[in-house]
Amino acid sequence: MGPLAGKRIIEIAGIGPGPFAAMLLSDLGAEVIRVERTGAVRGPTPDKPAGDVSLRGRRNVAIDLKHPGGLATLLDLVESADGLIEGFRPGVMERLGAGPDVCLERNPKLVFGRMTGWGQDGPYAHAAGHDINYISLAGALAHFGRAGEAPVPPLNMVGDFGGGGMFLALGVVAALLEAQTSGQGQVVDTAMVDGTAVLMTMFWSMKAAGIFDEQNPGTNLLDTGAHFYDVYECSDGRYISIGSIEPQFYAELMRLTGLEGDDQFARQMDATQWPELKVRIAELFKTKTCDEWCELMEMTDVCFAPVLTMSEAAQHPHNVERQTFIELGGTVQPAPAPRFSRTAAEVTQLPAHPGEHTRDVLADWGVDAERVGQLLESGAVRHAE
Structure with a gap:
């Protein structure tokens, strides 16, 4: 079992960095449940796993957070949780009645992890955005590219996953450790702008030392300026x-x-x-x-x-020997990382469909069978048959 075994985390369904952080926490042993909208449940559960690899490792429960019974159910789950992560715009969880003040009142030791692009405050806080915008404002995108050419977005690895999901997972783990000592939870405000800025630390050091010319990208030591x-x-186009x-x-x-x-x-x-x-x-x-x-x-x-493609990387002898990639449910994907000598990280659950585990999750987290039946009948929760 991974080093986070015994920790319970609630993931409020979202896209991008939130699910990625939840996947990391699950890979490391935490019991993570994904709270999906009831509207996402579409008929019987398919025979094969969900296609999104980032959903691996956790069970899925469908709850209508706009239904009084659904909100009450979430807050009941919060009482048994160590952490909760969400990726809505600032104020959305508060409007739903499940903001950090409400949740921490129900469970003072709860770690409430928030994932946004711009942060919980600031002039841009309520504006829409995507990875490309966040890494632009953080001062990173301007420096990806060759001399004389436009900046090239590095997929969405820097903002969504490096500066976002990774920092959310790190922040949650750090706050969980602190809560063990203080007995108090807290809010973790994770912004992709902030995390991306931190990822640029070395280049701020190089700039201060006069060895990084920010006005001329593609001419520096590490941005394709140097021949070495x-x-x-190669001659074969690779x-x-x-x-x-x-x-x-x-x-x-x-x-x-x-x-x-x-x-x-x-x-x-x-x-x-x-x-x-x-x-x-x-x-x-x-x-x-x-x-x-x-x-x-x-x-x-x-x-x-x-320089290998994803498919080539999965077949390279070095990666094969280290089992850097694994196949689960017929899908090749990266294995959990990092590696632990005693508490091995592992994938415990194939990607789940919305509402696939509603009944089991509610029962395992302390909701009695009679109430589960009432919640299902009222539409507050939904189970995919």
Whole structure:
């Protein structure tokens, strides 16, 4: 069982970073139940699991939070919970009657985790937005891209998942630890703008040191400006990645590419040479296939790896040996991380459909059978047959 075994978390259904945080907490052993809208229950439960991998690891209960009986049921569940996470705009949970003040009154030790893009306050707090907007305002997106080109959104990994879901999970775990000592819960205000800003910490340090030019993206050490830290196309159209920053790694790159002794390449940190050196080394990498470069450079100190698609990554020998990817319910997906020597993280439940476990969850969390029947009859909760 994972290190969070014994902790009970309520997830109010949402999209993106909230479900991702709930998945992480579940992977690490917490019992997480996902509270879905009753309107999401559509007929009998299909034979196969839900398609969204981020829903793995928790049971699903359908509750109408706008129904008095549904709200009362949620607050009853709160009394047995260690934490609750939600991803609505500021004020929505309060309007439903399940804001942090109400929940903490019912359970003073509750950790109330909130996930938004802009945060619970500030001029943008009530505006709509998506990952691309949050990482823009946080000062991150401007620095993803090559020289002379427009910024390139890095999927939605930086805002939604790195700056959002990861920080929500971390905040909830930290608050759970503190509650064990103080006996008091608290609200965790997680904003993707805040988390993304924290992810940029090293670059703020580099800027302060005068070694990161924020006005000229794509010209710096780590943003594809340097010839020794970039992605290069091979003769077969595939790509390889090079990260030979340190002198000893750069020396190995020079040796294996046959550039050892070249006076121009010897001036590794002369940024004025980087544009020309990038052209030269790009031409060199196009002389061999990706497999040929792998045969020459894999598992050396060049700091090298082939650029793999998701499907290719799942089949790479290193990832296969470490079981970095697993197959559950017929779907290949990342395995839980990180790894623990004693309390192994694991996936305990295939992705559930809305309302699939309503009866079982309510019973397991202390709602007697007669009341469950009344709730089902009134429409306050719904079970997918």
